[in-house]
Amino acid sequence: MKTVVIGSGSWGTALAQVLADNGHEVIEYGINPEEVNDINENHENSKYFGNTKLNPELKATTDISVVKDADVVLLAVPTFAIESICEEIDPLLTKKAIIVNVAKGFNPKTNERLSDVIRRCISRDHLSSVVSLIGPSHAEEVVVRQLTSIDAISLDDEDAKTIQKLFSNSYLRIYTGNDEVGSELGAAIKNVMAIASGILGGLGYGDNTRAALITRGLQEMIRYGTFFGGKEETFIGLTGIGDLIVTCTSPHSRNFQAGYQIGKENTVENFFKNNKKTVEGIRTAQIVHDVAKEKGIDMPICEEVFEILYSGKEPKDCAKDLMIRKLKAEF
Incomplete structure (x- = not known):
């Protein structure tokens, strides 16, 4: 062939x-x-x-x-x-x-x-x-x-x-x-989570914070993906949690690198002025935000990444706001 x-x-x-x-x-x-x-x-x-x-x-x-x-x-x-x-x-x-x-x-x-x-x-x-x-x-x-x-x-x-x-x-x-729907949606949304992970790293947060982000980020991926017909088990496979782990923890990830710069400077301004690389999670964050709002899908991490990228919210405020949301059961 x-x-x-x-x-x-x-x-x-x-x-x-x-x-x-x-x-x-x-x-x-x-x-x-x-x-x-x-x-x-x-x-x-x-x-x-x-x-x-x-x-x-x-x-x-x-x-x-x-x-x-x-x-x-x-x-x-x-x-x-x-x-x-x-x-x-x-x-x-x-x-x-x-x-x-x-x-x-x-x-x-x-x-x-x-x-x-x-x-x-x-x-x-x-x-x-x-x-x-x-x-x-x-x-x-x-x-x-x-x-x-x-x-x-x-x-x-x-x-x-x-x-x-x-x-x-x-x-x-x-x-x-x-499972084309679940796999493609998971692979796309994990780029938003990788930006979030980089932001937290740039702000100085460590392993506890990243573990929480990956775990809760996976729940958002499942919530979004299954809404559109993806299978829940897909998200515990390679295109779900596997892809999420590698992009949220590796310096090879452009999305992680972008987030790290944004978090370190506590602003998105310089990143957008100087970035020349393709960072897929930036556009994905806007799409997921818009669709989630329209469909009523709860995506708090994606929402905060959107606010940083497109509304100029300071990353440190987003991290705090995620932690002080209304308390609830995990599942």
């Missing part, structure tokens, strides 16, 4: 290398000639991984037409680019392909889940199914072949198994699942 990875960033490169390690035909597409040349000539992606050497069999290109005869197309681009890249590749595809998405969030214009965006933008003649490859994973660890487990989530069980077999090896273990 021929796989094309769209995106020459950190996660796209790490997953492309997994396929190269597995002996599969894979090529990585990127819009940055310097990154593409670095992969082809130096067997590195130094922008993201420094001097880490990549599998020399991994090749990259700036020619998007490479997707034309692909069996699998993996989208490793930010959420805002999913719609445009699907519209670009759809007329280039010559047969039905499995479209694999690894982004976590929502369409910034329509608030759709990303699987729905892909199904809307890729014609039926060119789409076998959508598979979401998500779970607790940092590219910086996968690229040096540290043990990692994630999920292949799809409404098509056979395509999920195909992706499972394609990527699984001695350091990357793939499980399958079919």
Whole structure:
């Protein structure tokens, strides 16, 4: 099977290398000639991984037409680019392909889940199914072949198994699942929780506080996800609590890093002035806030993150307000 990875960033490169390690035909597409040349000539992606050497069999290109005869197309681009890249590749595809998405969030214009965006933008003649490859994973660890487990989530069980077999090896273990709603919502909302975790770290709070945040944050993820039809058990799996733990505790997480800066300075102002990275949880916080308000879903942590990001509330006040809310039973 021929796989094309769209995106020459950190996660796209790490997953492309997994396929190269597995002996599969894979090529990585990127819009940055310097990154593409670095992969082809130096067997590195130094922008993201420094001097880490990549599998020399991994090749990259700036020619998007490479997707034309692909069996699998993996989208490793930010959420805002999913719609445009699907519209670009759809007329280039010559047969039905499995479209694999690894982004976590929502369409910034329509608030759709990303699987729905892909199904809307890729014609039926060119789409076998959508598979979401998500779970607790940092590219910086996968690229040096540290043990990692994630999920292949799809409404098509056979395509999920195909992706499972394609990527699984001695350091990357793939499980399958079919709760698309629960998995995608959990993977998106945990980015908001990671911002909250970073904020608390920046404010100087320690392990007790973070444990409470992760536990209560999980309850908000379950509350939101099950409202829209997700299965409660999904949230105690890799795309739920697993993804939540890794993003709330790791300095590799951009969402955690963003929150840490905001908390340390007790203001969001400088972050927005200077940030040049894609931090998916920022837009997700607004979407979850708006939908939760409309539907009457209780999301106090997400609400406070929204107030910090979009209303200028001081982080230290948000932390205090969460603690002095009306007392109640845990469940």
